[in-house]
Amino acid sequence: MIHVLLLTYLKPRDIVSAHMAEHKAWLRDHADRGRILLAGPRADGGAVVVTADLDEATVRELIETDPWHRLGIASYECIPFEARTASPGVITAAEPDDSVVLINVATTEDAPATVDALAEAVRHVAATADGFRGSRLLSSVDGDAVVNFAAWADEKRFRAIFDDPGFVRRYEHFARTTTGAKYRLYRTSRVITPDR
Structure with missing residues (x-):
């Protein structure tokens, strides 16, 4: 399942910004491992992360390793869905497969x-x-x-x-x-x- 993760800031903006580098390093690590497809800030505050096709245990591990989650800076709402259509070039498998x-x-x-x-x-x-x-x-x-x-x-x-x-x-x-x-x-x- 693909998971849309909605992050809501629980701390003031200065605390979010103070830990931005750690959060970005976490994002990059998991994007480079094929686990995160998209991520970015929401216009109304907070952020969104879209995962690759991952099981729930891996998504839970992903969330728990985010510095913002560990430090209580952001809460996560997880919305899973079955991706049946993707634009060419979007590879949803986190691990190499036969594709x-x-x-x-x-x-x-x-x-x-x-x-x-x-x-x-x-x-x-x-x-x-x-x-x-x-x-x-x-x-x-x-x-x-x-x-x-x-x-x-x-x-x-x-x-x-x-x-x-x-x-x-x-x-x-x-x-x-x-x-x-x-x-x-x-x-x-x-x-x-x-x-x-």
């Missing part, structure tokens, strides 16, 4: 046509392929390249799309709009978050 990320880079002389053709192939996959978790299509600032950044449950289910004539036909159309295209599959090796 893969596809990065397909295509050079092109007509980025809009290449994006349109690639979008047709990806929409077909979205409607038919088991294990597809989503895709993000990017165009280079210079307009000479298109990137497909897609998440898959595992390599086997990704490779199965090439057995689908409907996908192959659409992918061949996409390839004709490019001057070259190459894809690779990747797994997460390490996560490094901003140090601020």
Whole structure:
């Protein structure tokens, strides 16, 4: 389960600020370990932390190790939910699993046509392929390249799309709009978050 943690400040702002560095070090440690996906202040005071897919015992351990919790600076409200949809690039598994990320880079002389053709192939996959978790299509600032950044449950289910004539036909159309295209599959090796 993903957990949304709502932090409410129990101490004045100067005490919160005095222990901000310790809290940020805690956030960074757990973000780098893949346990925390998002964190930040709330407009109305307090803060929000969104965890990766963690069991309740791990979430309890996470909360109990936060300096703000240990020092009585903030209380936590925990809202668990089952994440069924995520934007490509958001990896919710805290520990490495069989999932893969596809990065397909295509050079092109007509980025809009290449994006349109690639979008047709990806929409077909979205409607038919088991294990597809989503895709993000990017165009280079210079307009000479298109990137497909897609998440898959595992390599086997990704490779199965090439057995689908409907996908192959659409992918061949996409390839004709490019001057070259190459894809690779990747797994997460390490996560490094901003140090601020």
